[in-house]
Amino acid sequence: MNVFDDWSERAERLVRTLVDKGKVSSPEWQAAVRAVPRHVFVPVFHERRGGAWEVVDQTQDRWLELVYSNTALVTLLGEAVPISSSSEPGLMTRMLEALDVRDGDRVLEIGTGTGYNAALLAHRLGDANVFSVEVEPELVSAARRRLAGLGYHPVLAEHNGAGGLPEHAPYDRIIATCAVPMIPWEWVEQTGDGGLIIADVKPHVFAGNLVVLRRKGKRAQGRFAPGWVDFMDLRRPGTAEPHRHPQRDLAQARRRTTGLLTERPWEESTLWFLAHFRFPPGVRFGYAMDPGTGGPGAVFLSTSDGSWCEVSTTVDNGVRQVREGGPVSLWRIIEETTDLWHQLGKPGWERFGLTVEEGAQWAWLDTPDGALRWVIGARR
Numbered sequence: 347m348n349v350f351d352d353w354s355e356r357a358e359r360l361v362r363t364l365v366d367k368g369k370v371s372s373p374e375w376q377a378a379v380r381a382v383p384r385h386v387f388v389p390v391f392h393e394r395r396g397g398a399w400e401v402v403d404q405t406q407d408r409w410l411e412l413v414y415s416n417t418a419l420v421t422l423l424g425e426a427v428p429i430s431s432s433s434e435p436g437l438m439t440r441m442l443e444a445l446d447v448r449d450g451d452r453v454l455e456i457g458t459g460t461g462y463n464a465a466l467l468a469h470r471l472g473d474a475n476v477f478s479v480e481v482e483p484e485l486v487s488a489a490r491r492r493l494a495g496l497g498y499h500p501v502l503a504e505h506n507g508a509g510g511l512p513e514h515a516p517y518d519r520i521i522a523t524c525a526v527p528m529i530p531w532e533w534v535e536q537t538g539d540g541g542l543i544i545a546d547v548k549p550h551v552f553a554g555n556l557v558v559l560r561r562k563g564k565r566a567q568g569r570f571a572p573g574w575v576d577f578m579d580l581r582r583p584g585t586a587e588p589h590r591h592p593q594r595d596l597a598q599a600r601r602r603t604t605g606l607l608t609e610r611p612w613e614e615s616t617l618w619f620l621a622h623f624r625f626p627p628g629v630r631f632g633y634a635m636d637p638g639t640g641g642p643g644a645v646f647l648s649t650s651d652g653s654w655c656e657v658s659t660t661v662d663n664g665v666r667q668v669r670e671g672g673p674v675s676l677w678r679i680i681e682e683t684t685d686l687w688h689q690l691g692k693p694g695w696e697r698f699g700l701t702v703e704e705g706a707q708w709a710w711l712d713t714p715d716g717a718l719r720w721v722i723g724a725r726r
């Protein structure tokens with residue numbers, strides 16, 4: 347038997363898994379996952395094993411297993427960092443359902459990648475209503491070839507999706523499958539009145555989430571989605587300036603203690619989101635190794651203005667040791683933001699929203715007109 351012969355049974359099992367996990371409910375999107383062979387779009391992918399990337403292809407049994415499971419598959423690496431992937435099917439169906447399409451709606455996708463999501467859209471809405479933009483030329487040609495092989499002919503364009511695709515606007519829906527530091531105004535302009543935009547808005551690394559915005563007149567507004575997702579970033583060709591990061595000179599550091607015992611503040615995603623509004627640009631974080639033990643001895647934060655802190659992972663007498671340098675006390679920001687976050691009742695994403703106007707966008711808590719708002723600017 348050919349390895350592909352049972353793909354439709356596997357696709358059917360994937361649909362059942364997604365239904366059981368609550369990732370898809372509408373019959374239309376279930377039918378799309380059933381009808382589109384995902385294996386055609388991911389003939390090869392990369393799997394992280396033991397700290398290195400391994401190629402997985404049709405010669406390995408686990409290839410087809412993983413293709414028809416609820417797994418994101420990394421399909422392109424640049425300097426050992428993923429730059430394209432086929433997202434988790436359950437995340438894709440969640441986003442597609444949140445798009446709330448009607449027959450005949452015209453949809454623009456930002457980030458064609460493998461073309462699988464474009465195929466799901468084309469199955470649901472028809473070729474003439476699907477448009478997709480991708481910045482990597484070789485991905486566009488591979489996606490076009492695979493889609494055509496299955497009889498799908500959506501419009502694919504090769505350029506920076508930050509500008510949308512004005513020549514076919516307006517769209518009823520825009521879906522971005524890469525993260526943006528803020529919503530490009532062009533996307534709002536290219537969405538018809540009453541239309542929806544869904545995107546992962548991440549003003550800083552890990553700080554942000556999926557948001558669903560409705561355009562009304564000169565504004566797009568809506569709430570963040572419950573849960574948390576993390577898409578790869580929209581790359582801005584030619585504009586990336588690597589942030590410079592300070593050497594952490596422990597001998598010269600300011601020293602104090604902290605009663606805040608949270609070890610990895612970046613894992614509390616709404617707290618981390620609030621903290622970023624006070625951080626200088628270019629935040630980095632992680633574990634600092636203890637040269638004595640060779641294991642993680644502290645967590646560090648640093649920003650490109652030269653600020654940094656290291657906070658010990660061990661707790662003695664209810665406190666941890668803080669060492670800091672540079673102009674801004676980054677751990678103080680985490681401490682104060684933690685206090686604020688507690689005062690606000692540890693809000694989940696569903697309490698946050700986003701308003702986008704030309705030249706200004708801001709996040710808010712509970713209501714767009716309330717006093718609690720945080721201005722978003724592109725300063726990753």
Ligand SMILES: C[S@@+](CC[C@H](N)C(=O)[O-])C[C@H]1O[C@@H](n2cnc3c(N)ncnc32)[C@H](O)[C@@H]1O
Nearest residue numbers: 430457458459460463480481506507523580581
């Ligand atoms: C998570 S993948 C998209 C997955 C895709 N929707 C699929 O079904 O396979 C994100 C994609 O966004 C693309 N991308 C990154 N920056 C971009 C940009 N400025 N314009 C358009 N696409 C971009 C990446 O090359 C990558 O293919």
